[in-house]
Amino acid sequence: MRDNWSKAKRGMARFWRGLREWCGDAAYEKYRKCAAQMGQNDVLSPGQFYVEQLNRKYSRPNRCC
Amino acid sequence: MKHFLQIFVWMALAVAAATALATIALHRGEHISATWFVLAAACSYLVAYRLYSAFIAAKLLALDNTRATPSERHDDGRDFVPTNKWVLFGHHFAAIAGPGPLVGPTLAAQFGYLPGTLWLIAGAAFAGCVQDFVILFCSIRRDGKTLGEMAREEVSRRGGFIAQVAVLAIMIILLGVVALVIVNALKSSPWATFTLAATIPIALLLGVYLRFVRPGRVLEASLMGVALVLFAVVAGRWVADSAAWSRVFTLSGLALTFAIIVYGFAASALPVWLLLAPRDYLSAFIKAGAIFSLAAGILLVRPHVLMPPLTRFVDGNGPVFAGKIFPFCFITIACGAISGFHSLISSGTTPKMIQREGQARFIGYGAMLLESFVGVMAMVAACAMTPGVYFAINSPSQIVGAAPETAAQTISSWGYPLSAETMTNLAHSVGEQTLWNRAGGAPSLAVGMAQIFSTTIGGERLLSIWYHFAIMFEALFILTVLDAGTRVGRFMIQELGGRVWKPFGRLNWYPGILLSSALIVGAWGYFLYQGVVDPLGGINSLWPLFGISNQLLAAVALVVATTILLKMGRLKWIWVTLLPMAWLVVITMTASYQKIFSANPRIGFLSFANGLAAQIAAGKIPAATIAETQRVIFNQRLDAAVTAVLAIMILVLLAEALLQWHAILGRDREPVLHETPYVATQWTEGD
Numbered sequence: 001m002r003d004n005w006s007k008a009k010r011g012m013a014r015f016w017r018g019l020r021e022w023c024g025d026a027a028y029e030k031y032r033k034c035a036a037q038m039g040q041n042d043v044l045s046p047g048q049f050y051v052e053q054l055n056r057k058y059s060r061p062n063r064c065c
Numbered sequence: 066m067k068h069f070l071q072i073f074v075w076m077a078l079a080v081a082a083a084t085a086l087a088t089i090a091l092h093r094g095e096h097i098s099a100t101w102f103v104l105a106a107a108c109s110y111l112v113a114y115r116l117y118s119a120f121i122a123a124k125l126l127a128l129d130n131t132r133a134t135p136s137e138r139h140d141d142g143r144d145f146v147p148t149n150k151w152v153l154f155g156h157h158f159a160a161i162a163g164p165g166p167l168v169g170p171t172l173a174a175q176f177g178y179l180p181g182t183l184w185l186i187a188g189a190a191f192a193g194c195v196q197d198f199v200i201l202f203c204s205i206r207r208d209g210k211t212l213g214e215m216a217r218e219e220v221s222r223r224g225g226f227i228a229q230v231a232v233l234a235i236m237i238i239l240l241g242v243v244a245l246v247i248v249n250a251l252k253s254s255p256w257a258t259f260t261l262a263a264t265i266p267i268a269l270l271l272g273v274y275l276r277f278v279r280p281g282r283v284l285e286a287s288l289m290g291v292a293l294v295l296f297a298v299v300a301g302r303w304v305a306d307s308a309a310w311s312r313v314f315t316l317s318g319l320a321l322t323f324a325i326i327v328y329g330f331a332a333s334a335l336p337v338w339l340l341l342a343p344r345d346y347l348s349a350f351i352k353a354g355a356i357f358s359l360a361a362g363i364l365l366v367r368p369h370v371l372m373p374p375l376t377r378f379v380d381g382n383g384p385v386f387a388g389k390i391f392p393f394c395f396i397t398i399a400c401g402a403i404s405g406f407h408s409l410i411s412s413g414t415t416p417k418m419i420q421r422e423g424q425a426r427f428i429g430y431g432a433m434l435l436e437s438f439v440g441v442m443a444m445v446a447a448c449a450m451t452p453g454v455y456f457a458i459n460s461p462s463q464i465v466g467a468a469p470e471t472a473a474q475t476i477s478s479w480g481y482p483l484s485a486e487t488m489t490n491l492a493h494s495v496g497e498q499t500l501w502n503r504a505g506g507a508p509s510l511a512v513g514m515a516q517i518f519s520t521t522i523g524g525e526r527l528l529s530i531w532y533h534f535a536i537m538f539e540a541l542f543i544l545t546v547l548d549a550g551t552r553v554g555r556f557m558i559q560e561l562g563g564r565v566w567k568p569f570g571r572l573n574w575y576p577g578i579l580l581s582s583a584l585i586v587g588a589w590g591y592f593l594y595q596g597v598v599d600p601l602g603g604i605n606s607l608w609p610l611f612g613i614s615n616q617l618l619a620a621v622a623l624v625v626a627t628t629i630l631l632k633m634g635r636l637k638w639i640w641v642t643l644l645p646m647a648w649l650v651v652i653t654m655t656a657s658y659q660k661i662f663s664a665n666p667r668i669g670f671l672s673f674a675n676g677l678a679a680q681i682a683a684g685k686i687p688a689a690t691i692a693e694t695q696r697v698i699f700n701q702r703l704d705a706a707v708t709a710v711l712a713i714m715i716l717v718l719l720a721e722a723l724l725q726w727h728a729i730l731g732r733d734r735e736p737v738l739h740e741t742p743y744v745a746t747q748w749t750e751g752d
Contacts, residue, residue, distance in 0.1 A: 021152040023346070024283045034142025046280040054337045056144065059556050059572075060211075061232070061409040063345070063549040065165040065239050065400055065615065 027053060075115060082108035086186070089374070090179060096369040099445045102178075103363060106186055106441040110434040113190035118430040121195065125630065125638045126202050128422045133746040135209045135417050145209070148418040150427060156418070158432040159349050160410045161197070162356070164243055164507075164543045165400025165615075166440035171447040171506035171513075172608060173397045174455065175385040178448040179374035180394045182441060188395070188402025189437030192645035196619055198429035199626040199642055200408045204416035205425060206740045212412045216625045218739040219632065221721045227714050228621050229557075232409065234711060235614040236554045237585070239406075240329070241592025242611040243543045245603050248321045248593070249505035250536055255314035256301035256496055256529075257536045258321070262314070263297035264347065264541055265328070271343035287346045291354075294347060294541070298534050305496060318597045325547070326590040332548030333555050333582040341548045348545040355514075355538040359442050362517040372448035372455065377479060384460035385504060386605045387667035388659065392652040396612030401440020403645065405618025407433065420748070446513030447506075453483030454491060454500075458509040461602030462502045472501060496529030504602040507543075511535035554585035595700040598693070601667065606704055613656050613708060617715050620649040624722045631729050632736035650715060657712035661705045670708070674701035 020026040028046050035043045044052060085105035089097060122128045139145040148156070173181035204210055210218075213232065217225025251258045271290045275282065304310045316324065332340050381389040386397065400406070411429060419425060447455060456476050457465070465472040469485035476483045492500045495515060500508060515531035523531070556572070558581040563570015569577045596603025623646035630639055663669030666676045677698050680686050686694050728734045 018149060018152050018155075020284065021149060022155045023287065023349075025281065027146075028281050030146060031142035034140060034146075038141075047276065050275065050281040051336075051338050053143065054342045057414070058337045058341060058549060058552050060413055061236075061406070061550075061553050062160055062414060063163060063546050064161045064404065064406045064410055065163045065243065065546060065611075 024053075075112065078108050079112050082112055086183075089182060092374060096371055098367050099363055099370055099449065100367045102182060102370070102441055102445050105182075106438055109186050109190065110438065113194070114431060114434060117190060118194065118198065118426050121198060121430075121641060122423070122426045125635055125641050126199065126425075128202070128425060130421045130423045131745055132422055133744040133748075134205055134419050134422060135741075136419060137746060137748060138741075138744060139208070139417075145417045147420045150420065150424045153415065153418050153420075153424070154428050154432055157410065157415045157428050158435055159352070160414070161400075161404075161407045161432060162352065162436050162439060163400065163406075163546050164246065164539060165404060165406075166436055167443040167510055167539065168243075168246055168506035169398040169612075170401055170440045170444040171510045172385055172459070172604070173394050174372060174444060174447040175376060175378050175383040175459070176390055176394055177375040177379070178370055178372050178444060180379075180390045181398055181444050184394055184398055185401045185437050185440045185444065188398070189433055189440075192619075192648065193401075193403035193407070193437065194430040194433040195641060195645060196403055196405075196622050196626070197407045197411050197433045198425060199630070200622050201411040201416055201419075201425045201429035202422070203626060203629050204412040205419060205422060208741050209417040210412065212408050212622055212625065215412065215629070215739075216621065220625055220628050220718070220725060224621075224625070224718055224721050227718045228618075228625075231405075231614070231618045231621055231711075231714060233554065233557050234707070235406065235611075235618050236550050236557070237588045238592060238607070238611045238614050238707075240547055240550045240554070240589035241596065242604075242607045243546055244322075244325050244329075244589065244593040245596040245607060246505040246507050247325060247540050247543050247547075248318050248597055249503050249604075250507035250511070250540060251316070251321055252318045253315055253499065254497055254536075255311040256305040256533050257540070258314040258316055259304040259310075260294075260297050260301040260533060260537045261540045261544070263300070264294055264344065264537075264544075265340070267293045267297070268340055268344040268347060271346065272339040275343060276338045283346055286343070287350050290343065290347045291350050294351065294537065295534075298530065298537055301533055302496060302529065319594075322590075322593055322597050325593065326586055328544075329547055329551045329590070330582050330586045333551040333586065334578055337552070341552060344541070345545050345549065348542040351538050352542050355535070356439055356442075358518065359446065359514055360438075362514075362521050363442055363445055366517050366520045368445070368449040368517060368520070370445060370448045371450065372452050376452070381665070381668070384456060384464045386608060387665060388609065388656075392656040392659070393609065393612075395652045396609055396616055396656050398440065399612050399615040399619075401437050401443070403616070403619050403649070405615050405620070405622055408618065408622035421746075443510060446510055446517060448513075450509070450513050450516065451481075451483070451487075453477065453481040454487065454512070455509055456481055457483055457488050458500050458503045458512065459506070460502065461504055461600075461605070463600050463602070465502075469501060494525065494528050495532035497532075502602070504604045506604075507536065507539045511539065551582070551585055551589070554589075555581045558584050595703075598696070599700070600697060601673075605667065606670070606701070609656060609660055610704060610708060613653050613660070614711055616649050616653045617711050620646055620653060620715055621718060623649065624718055628722055628725055629738070631726055632738045636730070650719065653715060654712060657708050660708050670701045670705035674698045674705070677701075 028049050031049055085101050088101050089105055136145045136147040170181050213225050213228040216228040267290055271286045275286050304314055379390050453476050465475040473483045473485040511532050514535040515528050518531040519528045559570050568574055596607045599606055623642050627642045659668055664672050666673040677694050729736045
């Protein structure tokens with residue numbers, strides 16, 4: 001029973017992580033992690049990153065007919 | 066033992082697919098359950114994925130999981146981001162699934178359910194999925210290069226230029242035609258117009274929230290937005306019931322045309338975070354919810370398909386659009402079977418986020434199968450309504466007659482019984498003043514969806530809410546395509562203009578932004594206007610034009626894919642991309658020829674224009690409408706010219722590719738492949 005519960009919890013956590021990644025909530029965390037690994041000092045703020053990411057995304061075809 | 070069991074399971078699935086396909090193909094007389102459609106599609110897709118995509122992955126592409134992908138080599142947390150395959154599948158599917166797989170099958174239902182359904186299933190398995198998968202693979206091997214860049218490097222510079230022009234052309238025609246679908250869905254409907262108008266302030270509110278209050282918190286903002294949009298759907302009824310407000314939101318086709326043009330301009334010129342992005346978030350959530358609800362609804366309700374397998378309109382005289390099954394069914398249904406636009410997504414963001422080459426099969430081939438399934442569901446929803454009602458909603462008044470009684474009589478005389486009273490009652494039960502003459506596919510699909518949803522939840526009482534929810538869902542994501550496409554079109558014009566005059570190419574130079582926005586909006590706005598004033602309803606002219614341009618782009622993508630595979634030495638399996646490419650060239654060339662030169666004025670642009678010119682010359686057109694008729698003549702000739710240019714482009718590209726192939730096969734020239742060099746992955750299997 002406990003096994004099933006922990007499996008379900010793990011599954012829900014995975015789903016939540018996936019949902020946050022899919023909708024873009026986790027994008028800034030990923031960027032920060034990547035910037036830290038690369039030793040970058042001038043890291044964008046959440047607001048700056050959000051706008052920069054949108055400008056890049058919507059400058060090429062990203063929604064089909 | 067396990068191996069035999071697997072073989073048995075796949076054999077059983079193949080037999081189930083064949084049985085279901087045979088049942089829907091050979092069924093005559095009694096109505097057929099939608100379950101057969103779901104079974105035929107699902108089993109065929111599973112078998113195609115298990116066998117055909119595995120064959121392509123192993124033999125044709127030789128996917129290599131030991132090779133580092135662009136997301137590993139260039140991981141920067143911005144463009145190149147290694148992403149979980151399920152998440153990336155969701156991203157890719159959300160990007161490729163637009164209004165096309167819903168509207169195309171709904172329009173093609175005029176031939177009956179059979180041609181469209183077979184093309185959706187077979188077209189996806191053997192053409193659409195192959196294109197998406199192979200282009201994704203090619204782009205991964207080239208650091209995520211775009212289709213245009215690959216065409217330039219691997220085929221020729223002219224090939225790259227043709228791909229770029231084709232993208233701009235398809236963008237302009239696509240935006241014009243999808244805007245026409247919205248206009249036809251919203252005209253004279255205060256409820257639907259209010260609901261859609263309400264999404265603009267809701268999107269602005271979300272934009273400000275996401276920019277200044279909680280930057281980047283998309284999930285919570287979208288959930289608030291979805292709740293507000295659902296409230297707007299309900300509030301639309303109060304607006305429609307109030308005499309004063311109803312007048313404000315009851316707009317004619319022309320008024321809606323200008324409103325949408327102004328909206329497109331604003332969405333292109335305003336900062337992306339303010340209107341475009343938040344609308345896209347709303348649209349993505351509602352799209353996912355509505356598509357899964359429709360699938361669940363069809364499985365629960367298992368409606369009967371009332372449309373016959375083949376209607377009398379296989380003869381080419383259909384009221385929705387004119388033309389025979391070949392080639393018009395194959396260009397009307399583009400996105401659910403094969404869509405050139407997908408190749409832009411497969412060579413856009415997805416290759417920069419994929420973790421392993423092996424995942425290209427699941428994402429490229431698998432996501433397209435799911436899109437095709439959406440197309441089959443749209444076909445079921447459209448064919449589940451009485452054929453008479455379907456034709457009443459989708460036929461222009463110039464064909465069936467303006468008065469309800471006359472129209473009902475015309476449709477009944479085709480063998481699809483209908484009374485004017487049925488249409489009046491249906492319009493009242495969905496909360497509309499009228500459902501006659503709503504060509505474009507959106508309203509008939511909304512009626513079909515509302516009937517399926519209301520059978521599951523709420524019954525007759527909620528029919529009007531479900532109808533307006535479906536209209537809002539379709540219009541919302543059509544508007545998303547419209548504003549995202551306008552913005553990308555603006556960038557393309559700025560890039561082209563920047564080659565002539567440098568300041569124009571600067572993306573932050575405001576006069577350049579305004580001018581390029583005006584140019585792109587003016588271009589698609591002209592097609593929209595032309596569709597609204599077209600005496601044959603617009604869809605008859607514009608949807609085939611859109612289909613031709615979309616399939617042209619697919620042909621470009623498959624030419625690029627075939628050239629790359631030949632350079633890789635995969636001659637033995639080259640038919641995998643060569644056959645769908647040849648099929649697309651045949652259908653686009655045949656459709657182009659017929660649209661330009663057919664003697665039937667409902668098909669041929671030139672014969673329609675010449676017929677009108679002859680009527681003016683013979684004095685048969687009243688003086689008051691001569692100017693308007695001359696505009697229609699000009700539009701028809703313009704459409705003929707656009708179609709001719711598209712056809713010439715594919716012929717030029719094909720000639721370029723044939724020269725290349727001849728050189729490669731004759732070993733006149735050593736093939737130069739522009740792949741990035743092999744770098745072994747540093748990730749372990751579990752990463």
